[in-house]
Amino acid sequence: MPVNLNDWLGDHVWAWWLCLFVLVVTAAVLARSRIVLAAAGGPAAAGGVAAFVPDRFWVQAGVCVVVSVVLVVVVRVVERRNPGAGTPARRAAP
Known part of the structure; x- marks a missing residue:
């Protein structure tokens, strides 16, 4: 008897958290935001x-x-303590 996908996802809840982690990391990369990237730690820990x-x-x-x-x-x-830390220095336009 083949396994239904709903049954498998019900037995492997970590897969839901992994999907949420990937979505949040993707949003962080697109938004170029460290704060959103930090929020991705939650689904990773929950997984x-x-x-x-x-x-x-x-x-x-x-x-x-x-x-x-x-x-x-x-x-x-x-x-807030180190504004601009980790960002590349910007050069003035010639």
Whole structure:
């Protein structure tokens, strides 16, 4: 009997978190934003938790939210202390 895709995704919840991670990283690259990139850490962490606790969605969602918020706050604080750090120097037009 073949496996239905819905059954497989129900058994492998980490795949949903991986898809969300890829979408957020893609948005970060397109927006060229470190803050959005920091928010991608949440789905990555939730995917790791889903590998160990696949039947507790609320735990996974909580980890996603907490890790995303912490990483965004850390990145914002670092960017405010060092504005322009990590960006290439711009030359004046001739």
